[in-house]
Ligand SMILES: [Zn+2]
């Protein structure tokens with residue numbers, strides 16, 4: 001089927017609809033709409049995508065993961081945009097967005113949007129409901145990650161800039177419509193890191209893994225994947241050369257310096273508030289697989305902080321040993337606190353999973369000069 005400028009113009013004006021462009025060949029098993037192969041009933045697929053992400057994230061983060069996936073779908077609209085441009089139709093971003101969703105909606109996918117507000121830096125769109133808000137109605141929260149990502153992708157494709165879309169009203173959250181606010185943003189490290197600390201994003205959203213090239217980046221910072229047994233291997237090697245206690249001390253010191261350096265890096269990136277600095281470090285190390293923070297308590301009388309962790313990297317690497325093993329983790333905690341609050345502290349592991357305790361528990365107290 002040949003599709004030209006007149007077809008797009010007729011569709012935009014509403015003189016024609018997509019039904020004239022549907023080709024269904026049941027023998028060949030192909031279904032094309034507007035010259036593009038498609039398929040019917042995406043409900044099962046959409047539900048599966050949300051549930052697959054929810055299985056290892058929470059609901060809120062699953063919505064964000066779906067948003068990331070559909071950003072790529074939106075980026076694919078560049079082909080259509082260029083085709084229109086070539087045929088002499090140079091639509092502004094918001095109008096192109098409306099056209100994309102009109103085409104999709106008539107095929108049973110995207111929502112028919114109404115433009116609420118538009119400027120160079122902000123576009124607000126509204127619809128009665130989206131298909132994912134119906135499919136995921138029982139989540140009772142803003143769920144339209146498909147549309148958020150799709151909008152971001154389309155806008156990125158046609159403007160070459162970064163857009164961030166939020167859903168401020170959602171039918172699945174009990175509102176009378178789904179309303180999306182897309183803002184053109186500068187994609188800074190700070191912006192992304194804060195989203196992770198607030199729980200609006202998981203670090204997986206910002207991992208750029210190029211296995212073939214041999215590189216991994218986490219929010220623009222190079223990182224590596226390390227096997228967990230590095231910790232037992234390193235400790236055993238140090239033990240052989242200098243004995244167990246000094247080896248623990250060396251590890252403690254090395255990881256304390258690393259924790260402090262890590263905080264310095266956050267400071268260079270524009271984070272200044274001490275509590276945010278330490279929360280950021282705890283969130284990142286936790287999401288990178290170093291430990292899970294169970295609780296964090298403060299004893300005013302003793303001026304002592306107690307941090308309870310589960311799955312510390314060392315206790316998992318060593319397994320059951322009958323004694324405390326988390327020297328690196330203790331050092332790391334001390335370094336994070338020292339770097340964030342600008343004080344001198346001493347971290348001690350008072351309970352350890354490897355010793356047989358339920359959790360690894362650390363006390364952090366001011367270091368006597
Ligand atoms: Zn919604």
Ligand SMILES: [Zn+2]
Pocket residue numbers: 312315324325326349351352353354359360361
């Ligand atoms: Zn431990």
